[in-house]
Amino acid sequence: MAIPIEWYLVLSAFLFVIGAAGVLMRRNLFIVLFSIELMMNAVNINLVGFSRLHENLIGQNFVLFTMTVAAAEAAIGLAIVTALYRNRRTLMVDMFDVMKG
């Protein structure tokens, strides 16, 4: 029949792990934000895939909300980036380490 659900899941897994790897190993705050978007897309793919499998629209509805949150997150994240850059003159994530004992 149509595309098997496993395919969606595998693709999603790929994107998610790549996104996670990006979050974990990149120093640049922008790339980290990009990677987060990637991970969210992975989630979206899953949702859409299952929506197709279960033959309902709940998954698709959820994707809409995810996107909303992603948009908000991107806006806030970028605002933070701006503020941080203004204060610290850097965007390398490992430079921000005041939160320790």
Next chain:
Amino acid sequence: MNYVLPLIPALPLVAFVVTLFLGKWWLKDSAHWIPIVAMAASFVLSVAAFLAIRGEEHAIVVELWRWIPVGDFQVPIAFQLDQLSAVMLLVVTGVGTLIFIYSKGYMHHDPGYYRFFAYLSLFAFSMLMLVLGSNYLLLYLGWELVGLCSYYLIGFYYHKPSAASAGKKAFLTNRVGDFGFGIGVMLIFVTFGTLDYIEVFEKVEHHVASEGVLLAIGLLLFLGAMGKSAQFPLHVWLPDAMEGPTPVSALIHAATMVTAGVYMVARSSVIFASAPTAMLVVGAVGAFTAIFAASIGLAQNDIKRVMAYSTVSQLGYMFMALGIGAWVAAIFHLVTHAFFKALLFLGSGSVIHSLSGEQDMRKMGGLAKKIPFTYWTLMAGALALSGIVPFAGFWSKDEILGMNFKGGGYVIWAVGLIAAFITAFYTFRLIFMTFWGESRMDPEVEKHVHESPWSMVVPLMVLGVLSVFGGFLGFPPENGVFHKFLEPVFHQANEILHVEHHYFGMLDFVLMVVSVVVALSGVFFAYLFYVKRPDELPQKAGAVSQPLYKAILNKWYIDEFYNATIIRLTVDGSRWLWRVVDAGVIDGAVNGVGRLWDIAGRVVSPFQTGRVQNYAVVMFIGLFVIVTAVIVF
């Protein structure tokens, strides 16, 4: 009696409170009036009590209120008047009144005048509580309170470190004795279920307790008596107690407080009579102390210290008497000793007063003419102490020795006899060195020598008269007025001991002659040493027995021994406990636990880098581990 009896101790108590609170600002130099009047009133009341109890079979008990009422432990504040306490009352209030009057003159210029009289009144109150109490706990109360007063009065010149530490030494040594006394009281309660004298003695008679328990009780009580009455090995505090003003030495450390131990043993005569071993210990300790202290008295140069050792020695005599069951003789000696020893102390106080505070006999001499009243009264006291017939001390001492001999205590008798010799020797050594021969005084002091004021001389004369004639209370020996009066108190104990009534016989007469001869020879040797050839004999004797002499001079090194062992051990041990155990081990463990967490924190805190990505990696690894675990298992 219901009102009279409580008033006897209450009057000095009131005097104490009033003097203490008003003395500094109001009474000042007239602080002596209230205590003297109170004491005299107590004396009058005591006489009334004495007359009331004369010939009575049973004691009069007046209960004021329950002191400690807990379950079957019911201790009242109650007074018991019987012949024994009546005698003690008379001694305490009588001698007390005289000494109060004497103090007026003696302490006249002291800045702590009111304080002195306040303490004296408190002492009188405590001593009266001690002798009047109707149970062991009240006895204990009085016991501790007199100890407290003694502490205060010894340390009266508190700015002198030696006085302060002498006071402390007295209190602590007494505490060691009281440790035994206290446990003895507990044992009495646990054994008999009561602390009341009358009930306890009744139960002893009915053999409620085994002899072993009675022995334990007796020994424990005697430990207390040893502390208070300065018996070996707890005698060390009394000579140091001479740091106090002389009236204090006379009242507390000669006439009354130190005899409390004798009173206590006599009071517990029933218990001791039922535990012969305890009596043996009492007698042995008494005899040993008598000769031991007398030997030290030989070599002392401080006039008051000689007296102090003499007191210890005489107290030893009293315990010798108690040890053989001669209760009355002990109390008799207590009374005569109160007379003549108070006299001797007051007399030497008068000497010291005349010499502006000089106490060293080597710096006296030839005083007989300059202060005749003091000399003659002191002479009467010395004769009494030495046991020369017919002065007071002779009758009581001879009775003690005689009873020991007849009771089979030959060793104790012999020891007592030797001690009597030494006593006569050092007593007259004192007299000769002080009053006879050449003057060895500082010229500066000599200029100011004067007879003491009347307030001091009158008590001396009264006591002098008592020392001369007081002995006839106990005449004929073992059958005098005194003995008849006290008979009801010791009736129970004598019954237990199966004492038979003696009449004065040939043996008694021989013993009397022997002891008079011994005493006279003591006087003679003293004369030989210190009047005839004062420049060679003492030195020669000292040289011949060099180590012995040195040991005597240093009081047999008992103080040094205590310092090196018990005190050192306690203080060092305590310091070890504090530094090593408390601060080191226990607190170290506590702080160690704290430090452990600190170290743990230091070890773990590097993991908290403050970098979010590090945390994310750890999360990721955690996720990985979980997923792996899920797959594998």
Next chain:
Amino acid sequence: MVEKILFIVFAAFAVAGALGVITRSNIVHGLILLVFTFINVAGIFLLTQAHFLAVIQVLVYAGAILVLFAFVVMFLNLREFQQEEQFHRGQKWAVIVLAPIMLAEIIFVVTAVTWASVNDGFSPEAIAAQGGNVKVLGEQLFTKMLLPFEVASLILLVGMVGAILLAAKEDRESVCLREWDDDDGVTPSLVEREV
């Protein structure tokens, strides 16, 4: 069959783009690759008959969000960071080792499970019969999902306000907080100010 081939193609492009995103040091390159990935994901949405989502994906992600990113990137002039090291030294290796294993594990899990359909009746055919994906989705969104929808709008609003607040120039009141952030040793004392 064609669907499957297209899926594989889209998927391959998406993964490749994603890999590019996390490996490039130039941010602008990364941004463009991200757009590329998103567009491929939109393709996959199309293949799944989620037409509306595909459009939104392109509009919102590839359009709005990425424009936002691009603005900020230009605004901040980030060229200087390209000279710096791009990867965490230690962490890089941990991730490189762990990520593939993790991926393998996930794939193992999802393929091991047999996925059963609930069959709620909204098959592509049924949707097409009811007037198409957009209509049906819209109906659901404004009926069943109304409350979440409104909440989502609220979130957007909050996000907007927050972004403005954060990015706005700071006034002097909060200087204190910034000093504290700077960790220059001056700890603001609330107590002192009160007294």
Next chain:
Amino acid sequence: MEFGFAEQIGFRALSLLTFLPSLGALIMVLFMRGRPSAYKAAALVASLATFALSVFMLTAFDTSTAAFQFQENFVWIENFGINYRMGVDGISMLMVLLTTFLSVIAIIGSWNYVKDRELAFFASLLVLETGMIGVFTSMDLFLFYVFWEVQLIPMYFIIGIWGGARRIYAATKFFLYTFAGSVLMLVAMLAVVWWYGKESGALTFDILTLQNAGFPSDLQFWGFLAFFVAFAIKVPMFPVHTWLPDAHVEAPTAGSVILAGVLLKMGVYGMIRFCIGFFPEATVNAVPYVMVLSVIAIVYGAAVSLVQPDMKKLVAYSSVSHMGFVTAGLFTFNLQGIEGSVLQMVNHGILTGALFQMVGFFYERTHTREIKDYGGMARPLPIAAAFFSLFVLGSLGLPGLNGFVGEFLILIGLFQYMKVFAVVASLGIILGAAYLLWMYERTMFGELTNQKWLSLKDLNAREILTLAPLAAMSVVIGVWPGPFLEMLHAPSLEIIAKVEPFMAQKQSLVQMASAFLGGF
């Protein structure tokens, strides 16, 4: 007869008593900021009113019963069976009186002691008073725990803010020690409540109900242990006492007075209520161990006191010794021991409170507490020396003063339990006399070590007013302890009745032990 507040006194006396000090503190903080004379007066009035109320309650107090009196009870958190229930028996009434009394003393005594943040200091003292009274009056476990923690916090601040040089260390140590104990206690509380809930089907925190629950042996053991450790820390008993010297040395005078006077007693009070009340069987099993620890504490505390160079530390260690008497007396489980023990708590509160107060007065004048810096102080400060000697004598157990009555009763009790312990404890008394007199001699007697002490002023009227009530109480209890003991008769009998059934089983063991120790 009912012992609700309505029948006895007509108003909620206990709640009023408990919260009156806090009310005073609230008023002070709200309306009197910045006016020292006003808020000090308010603090004094609040504490005096509390004391007056507690004395007034005595008139309605029935000494013939062990039942809890002035009871108040209403539901607080229904689902967990938590009630707001208060009541006092003879023991707690006595403790409440001690608390209110010493609080007044502490407030008068520290009138000029604190220099900064006075308002907070007096408010803390008042809140502390609420916590302490609450501990003694709660009849609900939960309420008890709340008050138990409430009193901890003001004390922490009092030590930590107004203390000496090492105050933070001392305060933290005090807090952590106590808190470690109370956490254990909380766990045990929950275990007890949970078990009872499981058995009876309804959760309850009511102390009286739980006292009659009859817990199984293993729960008894662990519960006893947890509660006991918590309270032993508070007392403090021998191996967990090391917070006390530090806390006392660093605490301001009022803190020391309250700490020694009341806080330590809460430990013993807790043992009476919970260790013995909840777990009589485990208590009986634990008696020998408690005894040994107590007797060690007596001798050990006294010995360590002997060599302290710091007066306050000396008094602090003497507390360890004296509290050893208290715990020893309590666990003899005979009338003399228990009543002596509770009375000794009162005595210790009065005497040690007074001693700390005195040391505080000396410190205000000389700014040193080292014994070696003193000497000959009786000359410039005769009144102080007189008071000091009275308290020292009371503390070393002079008959006629209060210390003796308690100590002797305890010794009598101990002697009945096992003679060896009484003998060893008596050794502690000798040492007690030694360290106290030695300290007295070195500080008050002898040559004046420092000429500038000559210019020191003797106690003023306020200071005499602080000490005189303590001295008076010391003498009164010393010669006429009857009324105080009377309050204890009924509750003590109750305690004995509680443990008696288990004692019988244990008796043979005690006999064996005493035979082993020579029967003496």
